[in-house]
Structure formats: structure tokens, C-alpha cells
Amino acid sequence: MSSATLFGFSSWLAAQMFGMLRPIAPAPMQPLLGAQAQSATAYLLVGTFVFATGLVNAIMLIWWERKLLGRFMDRRGAMHVGYAGLLQNFADGLKLFRKQPLMPREADPLGYWLAPTAYLATSLMIVGFLPVSTGWVPGVAPLSLLMALALFSFAPFFIFIGAWSSNNKYSLIGGMRTAAQLVAYEVPLLFAVVSVVLLTGSFDLTTIVNTQIKEGWFAFPLILGLVVFFVAMLAEVERIPFDLPEAEAELVEGWNTEYGGMLFAMTTLADYVRGLVGSYLVVLLFLGGWWMPAGQFTNVVNGFPLAGILWFQVKVYLVFAVFVWVRASLPRVRTDQLLQIGWKRMVPLSLANVLLAAVLVVTGWWPLPKMF
Amino acid sequence: MSTPATRPPDATPHPAAAAPGDDIKFTLPPPEPTGVSSLVVHPLARAARQFVKSLWRPSTIVYPYKTPFGKTTERLESPAFRKEVGIRSGAPLGVGEIWDNYRGVHALNVRTCISCNLCMFSCPDTCIEMVTTEGPDGKAKKCPEIDYGKCSFCGFCSDACPEGCLSMTARYTLTTNDRHHMVYSPEMLYTVYKTKLPMNPVRLARPENEDNILLDQDLCIGCNACARDCPTKCITMIEIPKPGAAKPGEKLPKRIWKEPSVNDEDCVRCGTCISVCPKDCLYWGSHG
């Protein structure tokens, strides 16, 4: 199977699964799957949009991380290909694209080929449920937040399938760690989301952002929730200090040790797509989405959605910069320490946060009094 | 002079180790964790400090690269330092991408090469071969050809060169697609010389007790081979008086009644005379 086919397959999967779910879904789930994508053309358009947004942003995030990490390490990042190295990652991608995909002889072909494809496809599908500005959402769904998080939690299965079928001990240990870690951190992540939902009363991300535009960022009342969500998101997207599944010092490359060429590029891209989605969610849930400083007075976002998109992107990249900042300054924790932090610290904190949100709602202290 | 090791390595500490106050003992436990500050705040603050510091000009070396304003080279070393540092020989180090005393590709001045073979002899990697090339006067002469596929850039050859015609330059790019291109003929080395790259100005500190060429007069047959092959022409054949029949009945040795005389000032101690001597009558030694 050539890498081009795989690449095409993943994009096809992203576009098709998105739309094809609708006819087979039971009636109560119909509203979940979006009202806009009705025709094949619309599916294709949505798929293209999701594909382009996800992949281009992921590649740019890699550049952004390299540049930032360079400065943290007292050097410059990539700087030779393109202006300030902007094209470096495209060149790397091209190089990987040209490589022959090799599979270990003892590996299980089905799982081996399926895992990166499905990992990338499900990661890209999340982008389809995230609004980026007023009216700019490919899949409008009342439960878009739940859908996004449900897709987000698909990853451990595919990672474990890939790890198991690679028939490599490093992959296996990496896969095991992934399963343990992602399951442990799903809980505080979802509890942190619950607090936001309590305040909003809706699972629709557009509604959540609009509430924040009206009432102020959720980061102010739910600062604890923001911290818990951020830390859990660090673990969910497998970044230092929680990058145990691919701790390169002991597990070579973790669960994707046996993947090379385009397959490796796909897993890396999917990692960064998940990083992008994580930053998106942090901004959408806690940092006011595309809310602009003067937005609520001038209504510039409603009149000119592109400004909202740009503002939103700036926020997302800043949140990702914090991811990189943490990566630059903290060492990797150990397996047992990771699970201890997850179950003993994060879960109680997130519960306290839910309690806080409940108190806010019940007592009527929310919305907070306006400052201006 | 290194101190001879007399005590065998053993597990018990040396008596000197028991001297109090001689060593620092950290019996301190590691610092107590201080909560959120040491968990995240301090490391994050430290990283942020470095980030702000390196925003303007990161101090790690970067390679020459192009900016919209032209080619820029940044290095950790300030050019001012390299300008102010001179070498004891008086030649200042240049301000380039790398130091002048860098041991890179050789430069060979074919004109002044005396074909003494010393570079070839001194090469630990046997990457130097003396090949015939055309000298400045059109005559054939032997000059070194260097195989950079083997060269380890140790600089022993340029240290050995008595005339200073083989030196190492700051040129370091050697990438080719064909390993045969790694063999640099004397002409190519002369081309490098003509580019006037900065050449290593540092000379070897030599010991003073260099031996001289001595002659075992009893063995010499006066064949002129040493004087003929001496690269510096410091050997002259001087006539020696032919002894008369010293004892009746004893034949005089069959030889030419000349023997070499070495001018020690001009001699570069290359040993060519010793190696060409058919009778092994020349040897290294000191006068007196």
C-alpha cells in the first residue's frame, strides 16, 4: 500500500465517516451529526475544510514549537528553509512522504496499517466539531462538545492496536502506558468540562462561547477548572511532563517505534492535531473563544467573522506556547508518579471544581457582577 | 614527570583521605519541596527568564545564514576577542568563521617543496603519498598527494614540514559524491594554497636535542648516493686523501676516495641519506 493511498484514505475517511454516520445513526442521535452537511458536496467541502484546518495548523504548530523551544534553549529554531524556517516542516513532510513504508515481518498488517490512519482520521474529525468564529463551524451540533470529547477518547484504542500489532516490546510498553495514562486523565478532564457545562447549561460549543462573550471568561470563576483541564490535556496529548508513552529516553519512540516514513508522519501529525484540539478546547471552554477585547461593543466579530478567526488563532497559538513552555521547563514524571498525580491530585481537584461551579449556579452568584 | 604508581589500587581509603577538612561533605539532604513554587512556578519562571533573555540574540552558535540584509555569521566568540588574541609567533589570528589555527584542508606550496618525504613519514594514517608532479621550473619533482578519505587532520605533516610549505588552512568543506575526489593531488593542494586562506600560524615546539647525521668512515665507499638524493643539498662530497699502501700485502679497500660532509645548519633531518646509503654507514647521533 503506497503512502499516497494511505494519505488519501485518511482524508477520505475523515470526510466520509463524518457524513456517513448520519443515515445509519438512530433517530435521537440525528441532531448530533450536524444539520448543514446534507449533500455529498457539502460533505466534501466540510471534509476539505477539516482536513486543511487540522493539517495546516498542525504543521504550523510544529514550527511554532520548534521556534519557541529554540528560544527556551537559548538558540534559534529552524531558520534555513523559507522565511524563519516556515517551510522546514513542509520539507520534512515531503521527505517522509517519499519514503517507503516498511512493516516489520512479524507485525500484524491490519492493525499496523489501520492504527495511524484511524488515529489521524479520528483526530481530524474532532476539528470538524469545533467552531472557530461566529457561524464558522463545519458540524453544527447541539452536543458538539460531547462529540468532540468522545472522539478525543478514541485515541487510546488505536494507539493500543498499533502498539500491539507492531510486535515490538517498546511499542507494547508504550501502548500499555498510553492506555493507563489516558484512562486516568479522562476523568478529571471530563469533570472540568462538567463545571463549564453546569454554568452554561449547554453542550454546544457556540453557546458556551457566546455565554462567555456575554458574561466573561469562565477562566475567572473556574480558575481551578482551567488548571485541571490544562494539566489533564497535557496528559491527554502526551506532552512533557506526561509524555511517558513516547518517553524517548527509555522507550525509543514509544508506541510508534516501528512506524517509519509516512506512517510516522501521520502519527506525529495526529499528535499535533490533538495538541491543536487541546488548545482549541482550552480557548473555547475557558478563555472566551473568539471574544475580542472590543468585540462586544463594536460587534466586529458578527460583522466580520474572519477577525474572530484570526483572534481565535492567536489565542490558540498562545495556549500552545504554554504547552511548549511547560515542556521546556519540567522533567518527565515517572509512571507511578503520573498515576498518583492523576488519581490522587487531579480527580479531587476537579471534583472540588465541580462543587464550586454547582455552588455558583445554585446560589445565583453566576453570572459574576460586571466590572464594566 | 609523572609520579610512578607504587600503591596498588585498593578499597581502603588512602591515609591522606582521612585528613579532616580536606574534602567537602554534602551531608545535606536535598531541599525540601516547597509546594507549588518548586513544583511548577520556579521551573517555569526560570525557563521564561531564559526565553526573554534569548529573544534578542540567542548565544548558541549558529551557522552562516542569509538574512534579508545579507549574509550573517553569528558565533559565540566575539570577533573582538579573536582580534585581540595573537599568537606568540606574532601572527594574529584572523576573524573569520573559524579560527586561523583550525586544522582543515592542507595548502601546499609546490614551489618551495623540497621533496623531503617528511610529511609522508610523519603521517599516522598513511594518507600521504609522494607523487611525481611538475615543479615550477618544469622539471619533475615529488610532492605529497593527500587522501582525505584517510586523513585524520592531526597536523603532524605540517608540523614535520621543514620548509613550511605544507600547512593546514581553515577550509573544512570536503563533501563530494565520489570518494576518488577525496584524493587531493599536489596541484589541487597548490590551488588551495593560491586561494590565500588563513593558514595555521602556530608552529610546533620542538625539543632541542635533534640528532645529527653521523658517518661511519670505515664503511663508506664514497658512492655519492647521499649527496645526490639530499633534498636540501647540505651534503657535499669531500675528497679524502688516499692512503698509501699502509702495510705491505694488504689491499686498499675498493672505493671512491670521497666521503660526505653534512652541513648541520641546513640539514632538515629527513633521513633520506640514511635510507639510500647502500652500506648503512650513516646513522643518527650527536657530535661528541
Next chain:
Amino acid sequence: MSEMWINMGPQHPMTHGLWNLRVKVDGELVIDAVPEMGYLHRGIEKICEYRQYNEVVTLMDRCCYVAGLAWEQLYLMASEQALGVEVPERAEYIRVTCQELQRLASHLMWFAAFVMDIGLMAPFGYGMRDRDVILDLFQSFTGARMTYEYMRVGGVRNDFPVGFTDRARGVMDWLEHRVDDYEDLCDRSDIFLKRCVDVGVLKAKDCIRTGITGPMLRAAGVPRDLRRDRPYSVYPELDFQVAVHDAADVYGRYRVRMEEMRQSIRIVRQCLDHLDKRPGRVMAEKVPRFVGTPSPPPGSESYIVRRGYPKGVGLSAMEEPHGEAMAYVVNEGGEQPYRVKFRSPVMVNISAAREYLVGYRVSDIPAIMGSVDICVGESDR
């Protein structure tokens, strides 16, 4: 997960070189470890027998690629003893300066690799950056950044350039500040401490039993440093202290190395002061021919026959950045050494891997092996 053997190496990010660590794990727990060496064996000891005394120096830089000058001096101390050569005082001071600069460079490199092993990204850049300054100092007088080929039998190749001592002093001032900085960076990071404290414990008794030397031994509380206990070169005239820690774990090794860097800075400063005051020769006046000067003509058997040749045996021991190294040179009266043998501290330190790995987790392996400071070039030779 049942028990299984994992090959960590020969190509593995943890190994810092080319060797294989076979670990038996039960889930995440290490229950057995077998180090396998020899992947980087280049036969350097045998090649030494076919090279003249000075030419062996080129191999020493390849032998240990993070502390080339230390190994040059180690070999030369033994061969000078075998050849009966006196080294001038200034050359000895230059050598000790190189030694301690090399120790600084090696420890900085270790710091960079160690923090990278436990996942700290940014200090990796700092360690490499500061090491580079020292490499620049090396380049200013040797002409190369890693393969120096600077020392010769009877001294060193050339003197320090004019202005070098001032610059080196500036670097030392700056580096001293940096070492404090790194300690502050690591000691006040909770996760760093959690990864280091009580990990890879190897008590003094076990260290001595397995022959472990260097910072690992000193971190276990044994105050043994060849620079003080069996002084060589001009170390007796220098004022410095030996860093010892009681913890016997990864953290103790880290602290000992950090303190050793401070002591090295102290020694370098004293040497620089001395070099400023006392000019002189850097090469011995009397060095046997074919050894001191780089002109070995063929057909020199007659020379050996006529002149005779000094015969002898040289043995040198030295506190290398990684531990105690030894060199043994037999001179049977030829142009080349008859036999050269080295004792590599890293070889011994790695060989005891089982002692300090068993019982810890897979995640601890990089931290523990990182704290050993591995240079496979010298252990396999």
C-alpha cells in the same frame, strides 16, 4: 504483563553510545540487567603497537571523545615514564589546565545528556552551550574542537596564545555563575528531585566491591580522588577539595559533579595565575629521537642497533572525568610501544549495572544510566 527481556541498545537513546543493556522487566519493574559491551571496539590498544609514541596521541582523542585531552595526558604520563622523559613545569601546568577544562566540558556534556534523559528540554541546550565555550577555548590553542592532538611526548605542541589566560579567566568567572544557576534550576524543581532522590542507590560497600570509581564512588561517601590521594603532575601544588556526598543515589552523583565543576574552576584559575607568572619551555629539551620529533625515516634499524634505546615500563593512574583511568606502556626499545593497555573507568562502572538497576522502574533506567556518565569510546576502545 509477564516477565520479558528487553534489549536497550545497541541503538538506543539511553545508551549514549554503542552498547547493549539487556533488562528483564516485570511490567514496569526491572528484575535483572545484563550489560553487553564491545560494539564500539576498534582495537585501539593493538593499533597503538604499530604507531610511534607521538602518533598514538591521535588515537587517544578518538578513544574518549568527551575527554580527549585527559586521555592524551593519561597515555603520555605512562609513555614518558617508560621513555624516561622529563616534562618542563610549564608544560605540566598547561596540561593540568587542559585537564580541568576538559573535566568541565565533560561534566557539562554529562549535565546536558542527563537532564535530557529525565526529560528536561531546556537545560540540555544550556549544557551544550556552555561546553561550546570551552571547546572554543580549546580551539584557540589546539586548532580543533574535539580531536585536539595537542600533547606530545615531553610536553605540549605549542604554548597558549597571547591573551588566552585573560579570556579563560573570564570564561571561568562566567561559568562559575552558570554552575550556581544550574543547581538552582534543578534543586528547586520538584519533579527533578522526585526523579533523582533515592533512585539507583549503590552504597559505598557495593561500590568498592564492584570497583566503581569516580563521581559515583564519591557520591557514595568514599572520599577518594587520585588527584589528591595519589598525586600526579602538579596537583600537589594546587589547592582544591574533593567533593563527597552521602546519598549514594542519582541525586548525590549530580551534586558531586556540580561541586567538582566548581573545584575545577578553582584549579584552572590557579594554573592560569601560575602560567602568567612563569614563562618557559613547553617541550622537554631532551626527547629520544623518533619520539620527540615527527620525522621517522625508514630503515632506522641501524639507529636502534647503534644507539641503543631506552627501555622501560610506564604506569600512570589518573582521575579522569568519568573515574580512575590507568595506562600501562611497555617500551621494549623500539620506535613503537611494545604494549599499551588502558583501564577504563566507564567499563567498570557500566559492568555493575545490575547492582544499581534491579528493583527500579523502566522509567528510572535513563536517569540511573545517565548519572553514570557513559563514554563508550573509552570503555570499548
